[in-house]
Every structure is written in C-alpha cells, then in structure tokens.
C-alpha cells in the first residue's frame with residue numbers, strides 16, 4: 001500500500017478530510033523548503049504537495065507564477081527538488097509527498113531516470129499538469145513500476161467518459177479542480193461542488209481532493225464536508241511576499257494558516273464518504 | 278522522397294504529426310478544445326461556411342494576393358527568378374488576417390461574444406482586433422511588455438480598433454509569455470470567450486486549423502506560378518516564427534516532390550552566440566504551449582529567452598508540423614542573423630520598391646544567398662508575409678534617426 005493510500009485510509013477511518021498544503025519548491029529560496037515542509041506537518045498537514053518550478057506555468061495564476069520565478073532565480077532544478085524530498089525524508093517517513101509540475105523538465109531528464117530518482121528520494125505521487133491521460137503513453141506504467149502514484153486532474157468540464165479513463169489511470173487520489181480558471185482564482189460554489197463530487201463518486205472509488213480557489217479557513221471547512229482532501233496553494237504561497245526579507249516569518253505564517261484551516265475543517269461536520277474499494 | 282506520404286492524413290485524429298503536436302494541456306482546457314475541434318471539423322466541410330470564408334477573403338482581405346515577379350532583383354542576383362507572394366498587400370498588412378477571418382467566423386458560429394489573442398509583432402493582434410471590430414465582438418490582446426515597446430504603432434492601431442491591449446510582464450515579457458497569459462484568460466472565461474491563436478502552435482486543433490486557414494497562400498501561389506510560367510517553382514522560402522506563413526505556403530506543395538521548401542528561422546546575433554530564436558536549427562524536442570515540438574531550453578528543461586530583432590520571430594518553439602517536416606526531410610530549416618535580415622530589408626526596399634516586415638526580411642536574406650546558386654530558368658517563391666511599416670521605428674532607431 002502506498003503512503004498516499006495509507007494516509008487516506010487513516011483520515012477516512014477517522015472521518016476527516018485531509019489537508020494538503022502546496023508550496024513551490026525553492027521559493028523564496030531553496031534553503032527554506034525543507035524546514036517549511038516540517039513546519040507544515042507540525043501544523044497538521046496530512047499530505048504535502050511540492051511544486052516543481054517551471055519557466056512557463058500555463059495553468060497557474062500570478063501568485064504561483066511569481067513563486068516559480070523566485071525559485072528559478074536561485075536555479076532550483078527538478079534534481080534539486082528531489083534532493084529536498086530526500087532530506088525531508090531523513091526526519092519524516094510518514095507524510096506523503098506529491099510533486100506537481102509540468103512535463104518538459106521531466107522529459108528533459110528522461111521519464112525513467114526521473115521516476116527512479118523520485119522513488120529513491122521518497123516521492124509518493126506525481127501530478128503533471130500538462131499531461132492528460134490521452135498523451136500519457138507509458139507514464140503510469142513507469143511510475144507504478146517504481147511505486148509512485150500517478151495523480152491526475154479532473155475539472156467541472158470533464159465528461160463521464162474521460163472521467164472513467166482518468167480513474168483507470170490514476171492511483172492514490174484524484175485531484176478535482178474546483179473551478180474554471182488558473183490556480184489562485186477567486187470564488188468557489190461549495191454547494192455545487194458537493195453535487196458534482198457525488199456524481200464523480202459514482203464513477204470512481206479513489207479519494208477526491210479539491211483544489212484551486214480555497215483561500216481561507218471557512219472555505220476549507222465547507223469543502224472538507226464533501227471532499228476527501230482540501231488542497232491549498234496560492235493562499236499559502238502569497239504569504240511569501242508579505243515577508244520579503246524574513247523567510248522565518250513566512251514559514252510561521254504558512255504554518256499558522258494551515259493550523260487555522262485544520263481547526264476549522266475539524267469543526268465542520270464531515271459527510272459520510274464511501275470507504276475505498 | 279521515395280515513399281509516398283498521404284499528406285492529408287496528418288495530423289492524426291488527436292493532432293499528432295509523427296511524434297510531434299498533440300494536446301498537452303491541463304484538464305481544465307480539454308472540454309473547450311474538444312468543442313473547438315468539433316466545430317472546426319464540422320465547418321471545414323460545410324459549403325456555406327466555406328463560401329462565406331471565401332467571400333470575406335475576397336472582399337474584406339483583398340485576395341487573391343498577387344504573385345509578383347521581382348525582375349530587377351532577379352537580374353541583380355543573376356540566378357533563379359524570384360517571385361514574391363504578396364501577403365503584405367492583404368488588409369492589415371500581413372498573412373495573419375487569413376487566419377483571424379476564419380477563426381472569427383467559427384467564433385460566431387459558436388456564439389462567443391469575446392475574442393482574445395496573443396501577439397508578438399502586433400500583426401496578429403491587429404488582424405484579430407480588425408475582425409473583432411467588424412463582427413462587433415469584445416477583444417482583448419495579450420502582448421509582452423517588451424514587444425509593446427518595440428511595436429508601438431501596432432499597439433495604437435489595436436487600441437483604435439477598440440481592443441484592450443494587456444501588457445504581459447511575466448517571464449521574458451515577449452510572445453511566449455503573452456501566449457501563456459491568453460491561455461490563462463481562456464481557461465477562466467471559456468464560456469463566452471474564443472481564443473484566436475496566431476500561429477500553427479498550441480494544442481490540437483490549432484496547428485491544423487491555422488494551417489488550413491493559411492493554406493490559401495500556397496493554393497493561390499501554386500496556381501499563379503503554373504499560369505505565369507507553365508511549371509512549378511523549384512523552391513519555396515518563408516520565415517518561421519511559429520510557422521504559419523511558412524506552412525500556409527508549403528502545405529499545398531507537399532506532394533510536389535520536385536519543389537524544395539526552406540524555412541528561415543531568426544538567427545539573432547548568430548546561432549553560435551546562443552542569442553537567437555532558432556529552435557529547429559539549434560533546439561531539441563520538448564513540450565510547451567500544448568504541443569510537442571522543437572524548443573529552446575536549458576539542461577533542466579526550462580524554456581530559455583530568445584532573441585531576434587523581429588518581435589514576430591522571437592519565440593522559443595515552432596509549429597509541430599515543421600518539426601515533423603524537418604525530421605522526415607521534406608523541408609529544410611536554416612537561420613539568418615539580425616544583420617543579414619536588415620541588409621535584405623534595405624535591398625528589397627531599394628530594388629523593388631517594397632518595404633518588407635523584419636520577419637519577412639529573414640526569408641529575403643536567405644534568397645539573396647540562394648538564388649545566385651540557381652539557374653536562370655529556375656524559380657523561387659518567397660512568402661512576402663508582411664509589410665514593414667510597423668518596423669520603421671525599430672530601423673530608424675538602429676540608424677540613429679529620431680522619427
């Protein structure tokens with residue numbers, strides 16, 4: 001059983017929704033990332049999502065674009081990101097880590113070389129934003145051979161036919177993009193979200209994480225009522241710019257936000273969700 | 278070319294040209310691309326749509342554009358006869374409008390009320406703003422902050438036409454970043470918005486669709502050359518940014534195996550300096566902007582900044598069909614430096630009384646070198662993709678003249 005599957009089994013058995021903070025690796029500088037990951041876990045994050053910086057993050061809004069630019073200004077490479085996971089794993093064997101990024105840096109390294117290195121570093125899942133199942137070829141096979149879960153996105157516009165396709169290729173969990181737009185967009189209709197997730201559950205037994213547009217504890221709490229996981233990215237990443245000269249204060253503020261969201265999510269009544277098949 | 282290739286079979290149903298092309302986008306765009314592909318496939322077979330497109334190309338764009346025998350230049354070069362396919366004479370001054378007319382008609386069929394576009398040199402932005410004005414559609418054009426500086430006449434034209442020109446300040450602040458930003462707008466406003474991509478790049482169906490709309494260039498040129506000379510040309514030469522004017526000229530000739538095809542990339546300060554925009558000459562395959570193609574990237578797979586004197590060629594990728602034509606050897610790709618293209622700009626202006634765009638000047642520069650090595654009974658067609666009015670500020674500045 002993968003670390004991700006195990007973690008969702010735990011959170012589901014406790015009847016709670018997992019909290020998944022996203023940070024861009026190397027932002028604002030490479031030395032901040034590993035301590036920040038530990039801080040987020042101490043603030044009761046259940047899984048961590050680590051963004052691999054890319055020069056052309058087409059699906060990201062301004063907050064994560066700028067995070068990529070800051071990380072790249074320090075030369076943070078895919079290899080560096082895996083190095084951070086390796087160092088993180090020296091002190092944390094339990095918290096699943098998912099890499100999220102774009103295909104080109106991975107292809108440049110070579111998909112198989114990447115998969116081996118990521119598995120050796122302790123990466124548990126990989127989400128390539130610009131790699132839909134239609135183009136993924138042997139991607140899922142390569143990851144599965146090294147024990148990494150391929151994570152895929154679905155959207156409000158995804159048809160049932162494609163949803164079945166995604167569900168067949170995905171492992172670990174499925175990431176539901178809760179609104180039209182890029183990361184960091186505003187407004188999320190949580191009532192509509194609940195209905196949509198119900199119909200998705202009819203087609204897949206995988207846990208459903210929800211992300212894009214979750215900015216505060218209240219929204220996190222209402223999403224937690226209907227989703228297996230709440231992914232929070234831009235709201236955390238934008239704290240970097242509040243403390244441009246003080247990365248320790250950024251780490252503290254990020255941990256505070258995660259703690260606040262966790263508390264609000266725990267208070268919210270968690271809906272019954274079917275156990276994994 | 279020993280093996281017969283069925284050119285009409287490319288791309289395949291999912292947009293692949295051999296290993297290139299495809300649809301590498303976030304899930305949030307898949308629905309919109311499926312919808313676009315469905316209308317594009319439906320209407321490209323619809324006689325009424327095609328008749329409307331033809332009428333617009335004739336009466337609004339001014340097609341067919343002439344194929345002009347540049348006799349004086351040919352004589353001076355002392356080799357092949359040089360013919361110019363005069364896309365600069367189109368309404369708005371470049372080939373770009375062939376595509377925006379077509380896509381705008383599709384937008385109308387889809388009932389979209391808002392048009393967005395990316396632009397580099399501003400020619401595609403002007404061509405988009407023009408069709409949006411004509412159809413009464415809201416128009417937003419994304420343009421790199423650096424390009425806004427060097428192509429200010431086109432920025433003003435777009436604003437006169439009612440477009441909202443948005444300065445893109447992310448990344449390298451040029452065409453590739455404008456494309457990223459337009460994609461982000463599209464994914465956010467997909468219900469009422471149609472994204473008109475200006476070149477044969479992006480996710481499927483854009484490379485195929487833009488090619489089909491631009492192929493009017495090659496269809497006309499082929500018939501015109503046959504009528505004027507009784508034979509096919511020996512070579513076709515076009516500049517390649519994303520590759521739309523080049524593929525528009527090349528595509529109808531692909532089955533004519535005697536016709537050589539040469540795409541000219543921007544060599545900037547010289548390919549050896551690393552400061553250029555020539556992915557086919559000096560890049561390697563990767564994935565950017567929704568398709569697999571040749572790219573300019575560093576060892577870590579990050580896209581690197583490009584350089585060209587011409588904003589319209591300043592792009593780190595290239596249309597996937599060109600990547601494939603290069604690999605199978607059906608077309609060849611060369612590069613020309615900033616300085617060579619400037620010399621060609623002046624040469625054509627002085628010998629033929631035609632002021633070409635700086636993008637186009639790259640194609641001309643290659644022919645200045647190529648034609649003398651050919652016989653006088655041979656011929657070359659240059660795609661004269663655009664006129665140079667938009668570049669006068671750039672050129673004057675280089676010569677120390679204040680306009």
Ligand SMILES: Cc1ncc(COP(=O)(O)O)c(C=O)c1O
Nearest residue numbers: 400518519520521522589662663
């Ligand atoms: C006159 C002209 N020619 C060529 C280009 C390059 O584009 P493409 O390679 O798609 O033809 C541009 C782009 O702005 C242009 O304005």
